[in-house]
Amino acid sequence: MRTPAPAPVPAPAPTRAPRSPWLALGVLATSLLMTVLDGSIVTVAMPAMQADLGFTPAGLSWIVNAYLIAFGSLLLLAGRLGDLIGRKRMFLLGTALFTAASLLAGIAASPTVLIAARFLQGVGSAMSSAVGLGILVTLFTEPRERARAIAVFSFTGAAGASLGQVLGGLLTDALAWNWIFFINLPIGVAALLLALPALPADRGLGLRAGADVLGAVLVTAGLMLGIYAVVTIEEYGAGSAHTLGLGALSLALLAGFLVRQAKAAHPLMPLRILRSRSVAGANLVQMLMVAALFSFQILVALYLQKVLGYGAAETGLAMLPAAVVIGVVSLGVSARLIARFGERTVLLAGIVLLVGVLGWLTRLPVRADYVTDLLPVMLLAAGFGLALPALTSLAMSGTEESDAGLASGLFNTTQQIGMALGIAVLSTLAAARTESLTAAGRPTAEALTSGYHLAFAVGTALVLAALAVAFTTLRRPAAAEESESPAAEKVLLPAA
Structure with a gap:
């Protein structure tokens, strides 16, 4: 059968510049913060939800799974639809749905309603998150400004996860679990009101360009x-x-x-996007890195609570130094280092620090001292503040403007796949190791710690694999790679 010739891709409709690109960035970062907070804040409040709503142990996991399945599976589609119908329209629809679903989750009186609300939150989050980076890279075309904007965006995602654990513990202890969802309402409404004048108006390519x-x-x-x-x-x-x-x-x-x-x-995902080595390599690196760092974000919190006996609020505060150092590096250091040394060098340096983070965790004792055993790990988390902005720049630098939403959706999709793999593989390995040692008569704290050690060791191997992929695949700057393509074939965004 003869393959039909690809139809020409129409030029995107003119985009009217917003009043201030930095105000638009604030709106995008606020929306991202809301969705990231929601992802991490839930984990701390799950025991309270179980006691109040009567979740079974198996059913409890669906508070997270329902959100993750909807979010991860719809990102790629939402990103491409944003290119077709307009990224601003997709962002507004997604933020509105997420905010409404948060209200439904907060008033839920049964496990079924809460799980359904979490699924709808995942749908709304996918719609808004998928186009966020696509909007950002079309707003900031000057390399130094784009690096600063991506640093702010990356910091919001990285530090927001740690902040969510602190906030989740405080809200659950001081008020009730419902407030971890109600807190999204004023944030969501504010984001919607500011997005209307702040985000650039765009009509998209039209559904006929890729329906x-x-x-x-x-x-x-x-x-x-x-x-x-x-x-x-x-x-x-x-x-x-x-x-x-x-x-x-x-x-x-x-x-x-x-x-x-x-x-x-009229493909939904033009395969030309994967021809860029920077795009393909950055997404693979991210998937490996995020899978590994699940062991830092979640398993360290479980170690603090189940082995050291920390409460929910204490756990969040113990993780706070990581959020602070990630923020300082992301906002104050990464953009300048990227401008001087390039994305690849900064990415490699960040991944090396993350190898140190997970390698250090493999030696955690049963009776750890926070200052000597855990605080160094929190400080080495600076590697995430270096790696993520550089990785984001690489993933978005080799795409056409008409594919910016798709590239953004792809980048978010590999992040969610990596998270799902990390949750499944590392938690399963840790649980199996713990059960084996408990059955052999070892004390519970010792068995739990040994299980976490195994997960941290596998996480270290995943980060080393990410380092190898980054070193071998991302050998040249994206601009040099793409300059080999005929100018008539691609009209690239300015390199980050």
Whole structure:
């Protein structure tokens, strides 16, 4: 069968500049902060939700899983639709849905309603988050300003996760778990009101430029099944028919999606986006790095509570130095280092520090002293403040303006896949090791610590793999790579 010639991609509709790009950045960062806070704030409040609403132990995990499945599976589709119907419109719709779903979650009186609200939150979050970076890179075209803007955006995501743990503990202890959702209401309304004048008006390419319904069904179903299979590994087992069957079906659907995109006249995801080594390499590095850093963000919090006996608020405060140092490095250092040494060098330096973080955690004792055993780990988290802005710049620097939303959605999708893999693989390994030692008669604290050690060791290996991929794949700046392509084929965004 003859492959139809690809239809020419229409030029994007003119974009009216906002009154202030920095005000627009503030709106995007506020929306990101709201969704990131929501992701981390929930983990601290889950015991209170279980006691109040009567969740079963198995059902409790769906407070997180429902959000993660919806969010991770819809990011790619939402990013491309943002390019087609307008990124501002997609952002507004997503923020409005997320805010309304937060209200529903806050007033939920049963597990079913809360899980449904969390799924809707994931849908809204995917719609707004998928286009955030796409809007940002079209607002900031001067390299130094773009580096500063990406540093602010990256800091919001990285530090927001730690801040969520602190806020979640305080709100749950002082008020009730409902307030971790109610707090989104004023933030969401403010973001919507400011977004209307602050974000640039854009009409998008139009649905005829990429309305591939079959492709949308294949990629959404494939990602949803894949993420579902991963997050239920702990319940069913990695080698179970459930996990292997759904995993195989997911891979088949995603393979069908790629075949469809190669042949479709109007592909949902033009495969040209993966020809850029900076885009493909940065997304693979991110997936490995995020999977590994799950062991830092979540397992360290569990170690503090289950082994050292910290409360919810104490755990959040113990993690706060990491958020502070990430913020200082992201906002005050990373942009200047990137401007002087380049994204690749800064990324490699950041990943080396993260190897130190997880390597240090493999030696945590059962009775740790916070100052000598844990505070150094929090300070080495500066590596995340270096790595993430550089990685974000690399992932977005090799894309066309018409594909900026798609590239943003792809970058967020690999982040969520990495998170799902980290949750499934590392928590399963830690739990299996702990159960084995407990059955052998070892004390609970010692068995838990040994399980965490195994997860930290695997996390260290994943970060080392990310370092190897970054070193071998991202060998040249994106601008040098893309300059080899004929000018008639690509009209690139200015390199970051």
